[in-house]
Amino acid sequence: MAVLTMAKALNTGLAAAMADDPMVLLMGEDIGQLGGVFRVTDGLQATYGDDRVIDTPLAESGIIGTAVGLAMRGYAPVAEIQFDGFIFPAFDQITTQVARLHLRSSGALTMRMVIRVPNGGGIGAVEHHSESPEAYFAHTPGLRIVTPSTPADAFMMIRQAIAHPDPIMFFEPKRRYWDKGEVNVGAPLAPLPDLFRARVVKRGHDATLLCWGPMVRTCLDAAQADTERDLEVIDARSLAPLDLPTILESVGRTGRLVVVHEAPVVGGVGAEIAAEVSTACFYQLEAPVLRVGGFSTLYPPSRIEDIYLPDLDRILEAVDRAMAY
Amino acid sequence: MAIDGGPNLIQLLTPEGLLSEHPDHGLTLTDQQWRDRYTDLVMVRRLDTEATALQRHGELGLWAPCQGQEAAQVGAARAMRPTDRIFPTYREHGMAYVRGVDPATLLGLFRGTTLGGWDPAEHGFSLYTVVIGDQTLHAVGYAMGIQRDGTDDAVLVCFGDGASSQGDVAEAFVYAAVADAPVVFFCQNNQWAISEPLERQTRIPLFKRAAGYGFPGLRVDGNDVLAVEAVVTWALERARRGEGPTLVEAFTYRMGAHTTSDDPSRYRTTAEGEAWKLKDPIERVRAHISRSGVADPTFLAEVDARADALGEHMRAACRAMPDPSPTSMFDHLYATDHPVVDHDRAWLTAYLAGFSDSGRGH
Numbered sequence: 001m002a003v004l005t006m007a008k009a010l011n012t013g014l015a016a017a018m019a020d021d022p023m024v025l026l027m028g029e030d031i032g033q034l035g036g037v038f039r040v041t042d043g044l045q046a047t048y049g050d051d052r053v054i055d056t057p058l059a060e061s062g063i064i065g066t067a068v069g070l071a072m073r074g075y076a077p078v079a080e081i082q083f084d085g086f087i088f089p090a091f092d093q094i095t096t097q098v099a100r101l102h103l104r105s106s107g108a109l110t111m112r113m114v115i116r117v118p119n120g121g122g123i124g125a126v127e128h129h130s131e132s133p134e135a136y137f138a139h140t141p142g143l144r145i146v147t148p149s150t151p152a153d154a155f156m157m158i159r160q161a162i163a164h165p166d167p168i169m170f171f172e173p174k175r176r177y178w179d180k181g182e183v184n185v186g187a188p189l190a191p192l193p194d195l196f197r198a199r200v201v202k203r204g205h206d207a208t209l210l211c212w213g214p215m216v217r218t219c220l221d222a223a224q225a226d227t228e229r230d231l232e233v234i235d236a237r238s239l240a241p242l243d244l245p246t247i248l249e250s251v252g253r254t255g256r257l258v259v260v261h262e263a264p265v266v267g268g269v270g271a272e273i274a275a276e277v278s279t280a281c282f283y284q285l286e287a288p289v290l291r292v293g294g295f296s297t298l299y300p301p302s303r304i305e306d307i308y309l310p311d312l313d314r315i316l317e318a319v320d321r322a323m324a325y
Numbered sequence: 326m327a328i329d330g331g332p333n334l335i336q337l338l339t340p341e342g343l344l345s346e347h348p349d350h351g352l353t354l355t356d357q358q359w360r361d362r363y364t365d366l367v368m369v370r371r372l373d374t375e376a377t378a379l380q381r382h383g384e385l386g387l388w389a390p391c392q393g394q395e396a397a398q399v400g401a402a403r404a405m406r407p408t409d410r411i412f413p414t415y416r417e418h419g420m421a422y423v424r425g426v427d428p429a430t431l432l433g434l435f436r437g438t439t440l441g442g443w444d445p446a447e448h449g450f451s452l453y454t455v456v457i458g459d460q461t462l463h464a465v466g467y468a469m470g471i472q473r474d475g476t477d478d479a480v481l482v483c484f485g486d487g488a489s490s491q492g493d494v495a496e497a498f499v500y501a502a503v504a505d506a507p508v509v510f511f512c513q514n515n516q517w518a519i520s521e522p523l524e525r526q527t528r529i530p531l532f533k534r535a536a537g538y539g540f541p542g543l544r545v546d547g548n549d550v551l552a553v554e555a556v557v558t559w560a561l562e563r564a565r566r567g568e569g570p571t572l573v574e575a576f577t578y579r580m581g582a583h584t585t586s587d588d589p590s591r592y593r594t595t596a597e598g599e600a601w602k603l604k605d606p607i608e609r610v611r612a613h614i615s616r617s618g619v620a621d622p623t624f625l626a627e628v629d630a631r632a633d634a635l636g637e638h639m640r641a642a643c644r645a646m647p648d649p650s651p652t653s654m655f656d657h658l659y660a661t662d663h664p665v666v667d668h669d670r671a672w673l674t675a676y677l678a679g680f681s682d683s684g685r686g687h
Contacts, residue, residue: 025473051473057503062462062496069466072445075473077466092493096456097463104441104452107657141666142658165660192661241664 002185007177009151010040012185013158014078018048020189024162025070027054027063028080028116037082038118038177060086064093067113068101076112078162084119084171085128091136098167099142111167114158119147120214120262121309122175124302131299132213132263137169138240138272145240146195147171149216151181153199153237160195168195169240173214198243200250204232207256207322210247210273212236215260215310222315229319239269247273248280255286256322260310265293287325290318327516327523328600330576331530335556336546340604342612344551352555356619362550363614364628365399366607369419371632372428373581375639376418376435380585384643385435389416393548393580396606397513399423400553401481401575404561407449412464412482415453416513420483424450428635429642438646458484458491461510465497468506468564479564480508481557487518489534490526498538498570507564509557510535510572513547515579520592535572547577548606578604651677 004012018024026041026048032055035042045053056063060081067077081087087094094115101109121130137143144166148154154172161168201220206229209219216235223231232250236242251257257277259270274289292310300308330336335350354362373391380388391398398419402411411420421431426443433439434453445451454460464482471478488494489512501508512531516523527534535542541563545556553575560571578601582589614620655670 057496057499059496059499061493062465062500065459065462065493065496066466066469066500069463069468070470071466072451072463073467073470073474075470089492092456093459093462097459100440101452102660103657105445105657106439106441107660108444108446110660144659144663244664 001182003180004151004155004183004185005178005180006148006151006154006172007038007040009155009181009183010158010172011042011044012183013155014041015044015047017078017159017162018044018052021076021162023074024076024078025052025054026078026080027056027067029056029058029063029082031055031080036080038174040116040172040177041080060090061093064090064098064115068093068097068111071111071113072109076162078114078116080116082118083129084117084131084133087117087133094137094143095140099140102166103142110165112165113167114161114170115167116170116172118174118177119171120173120175121299121305122214124305126302127299130302130305132261132294134169134171134239135263135268138269143167143169143240144196144238145169145171146238147173147213148237149173149176149213149235151179152183155183155185156187156190157195157237159189160192163189164192164195171213175214176217179217196238196241196243198237198246199235200246201233201235202231204230205254206230207258207319208232208234208250208254209258209260209315209319210234210236211260212239214262218310218312219260219315222312225312226316226319229323231319242273242276244276244280248277251277251281252284255284257285257289258292258315258318258322259289260292260315261294262309263294264296265291266296268293287322290322292318328597330544330546333530333532333544334546334576335543335552336549337552337555338549338609338613340548340609342609342616344613347552350552350555350559352551352558354551359610359614359619360624362399362403363607363610363620364631365403365419365423366395366550366610367628367632368635369395369399369422370607371636372418372422372639375636376432377581377585379432379640379643380435385432385585386437387435387584387586389584390579390581391416391418393578393601393606394513394515395419396550397547397553397575397577400550401511401557404554404557405449405481406478408476408478409561410445410449410451410464410467410478410480412451412460412467412480413453414457414460414483414485414488415455417453417483421448421450424448426450429639429646432639432643433646436643436646438649458488458493460484461488461494461497462500464508465501465504465506468501468508469504471507472504477565478507479561480506481511481561482508483511483513485512485518486514486516486523486526486531487521489531498535498572501570502538502540505567505569507567508570509560509564510570511557512572512574513577514574515577517579517583517589517593519583519587530574532572532574540570540572542572542574544574544576547575548604548609550606550610
């Protein structure tokens with residue numbers, strides 16, 4: 001066991017994947033000599049060379065479009081989009097090419113590719129550096145979306161994602177890059193289907209808090225701060241597909257669900273979860289599914305981002321409402 | 326009205342069917358190669374007119390004709406090795422033919438029986454790409470893969486004068502240039518992006534854009550199969566030697582509509598079409614091989630008979646093409662199991678079973 005930050009855990013996982021498979025390539029802006037703006041790829045170009053750790057021109061559509069071509073040639077590109085808000089120039093390539101080519105080729109082409117996206121707010125950044133764009137991609141058939149919340153998960157999930165034959169969007173909660181945790185760096189690769197399993201972070205029986213990425217720590221803090229209610233916390237980990245069996249089992253026991261995410265509530269992944277849970281747990285629910293998330297406005301200037309982001313009080317206020325039914 | 330390719334136009338076979346010299350580019354074809362190129366051109370035109378007719382008969386939802394661009398497509402594709410890779414738009418029926426894709430297979434996308442149709446690796450010919458310009462980046466990425474594999478294969482990617490305005494094409498130029506990627510950017514400038522003339526896309530000749538990215542750009546007579554093959558061969562050899570990308574602008578003309586849904590009479594004159602007819606890519610080859618004795622009337626008649634047979638094959642294959650099964654829409658969305666897809670497939674199967682007398686098999 002080693003104690004690593006999430007950034008270092010990702011770095012270690014990337015290195016392990018590159019050592020395991022010579023077809024794995026990293027590509028992105030400033031990921032080589034600099035090691036990435038968050039240092040997630042620190043030292044990898046020195047180890048694996050600039051043929052395998054590629055500093056790309058500053059053009060996001062170009063990163064993903066050339067990754068498509070490399071995948072067609074049998075490579076497994078791991079593309080970094082430097083910040084969440086910079087992914088939209090690549091939106092066309094991701095949704096109209098990456099997501100579609102396996103089906104269009106009747107399975108002849110495999111789009112084995114990971115698109116890494118540092119995402120979310122809470123770091124005092126300027127605009128376009130704090131977005132949570134997961135719902136745009138969750139709506140697109142052909143993509144898979146996962147997001148770790150701990151160093152241990154980051155280490156294993158990036159390896160599973162790289163080994164997986166489908167294209168995977170990998171959202172990294174940038175405000176948690178510096179959180180530390182124990183990582184078993186000698187662990188063998190976990191089974192790939194486990195990548196899409198939710199994780200019960202804390203057992204409880206009064207209500208379920210469902211969250212992912214940066215909100216897992218926040219929800220766990222909220223659950224631990226709540227001395228009156230016994231709250232269950234689930235880290236969804238996979239947003240597409242959702243691990244509905246784990247989620248439904250939990251809500252079946254607690255009868256109450258609060259979904260927490262940083263992205264705007266309207267049209268968010270929480271809405272999809274609410275619809276599924278309302279359908280499957282109609283007779284077990286003691287209260288409507290409630291959502292806590294970003295407001296229907298632009299991500300605000302950073303001096304007031306703490307008002308925008310869900311925090312302990314807003315999460316527990318929603319639990320209060322759920323318990324009042 | 327753009328008809329004249331200007332002083333930079335590389336031409337080796339005049340519209341009258343006379344061979345001409347160029348100081349930098351040349352290619353000598355054997356008699357058999359001349360007959361083969363002529364056969365290709367005739368077959369591709371028949372393929373195209375047959376598909377257009379099938380659309381008019383309601384057998385296809387749409388067709389994007391390539392009439393007028395046969396020489397550009399045949400010349401470029403004949404310059405390539407089997408292990409090279411072509412990235413087409415959705416109009417490269419001539420290249421598909423040369424690469425051995427059954428013309429009947431091409432119809433599936435336009436009939437609505439498939440979203441793809443062939444295995445790119447089998448033919449060295451990628452799937453058609455409808456969103457304009459996207460494939461230029463795929464081609465560069467694929468070429469970057471070739472570099473890492475250490476082979477001397479090369480890539481040719483097609484796009485049009487309209488696509489030259491796309492950001493992805495500009496990015497592809499940048500990525501290819503800085504990587505010295507073994508790729509030929511093959512722009513078929515057919516003068517029209519649906520209704521928009523070239524003047525809506527550019528203030529300079531398209532081939533001159535390459536200079537700004539740091540690689541050579543050439544303009545070739547796209548209706549001259551010999552010149553296209555010569556120039557593309559030259560560009561591919563540069564790529565194989567590690568000298569990087571080339572932009573080849575094939576100056577040609579879309580003799581037909583943008584697609585069968587288009588009405589060119591709303592935006593261009595018949596005089597323009599008549600002027601381009603005099604530069605027809607097939608007539609000049611027929612004139613050359615007839616005059617030089619490479620082909621006799623018997624050969625020409627045999628080619629016409631082969632074209633008739635191709636047309637018959639396409640008609641029969643098209644009409645026999647079965648609709649895909651309803652649940653096939655879920656096949657190959659993912660490479661591994663996916664619970665939502667499994668759910669939707671099972672639901673649709675059960676739902677359709679409730680209509681067991683509908684006759685819609687699955």
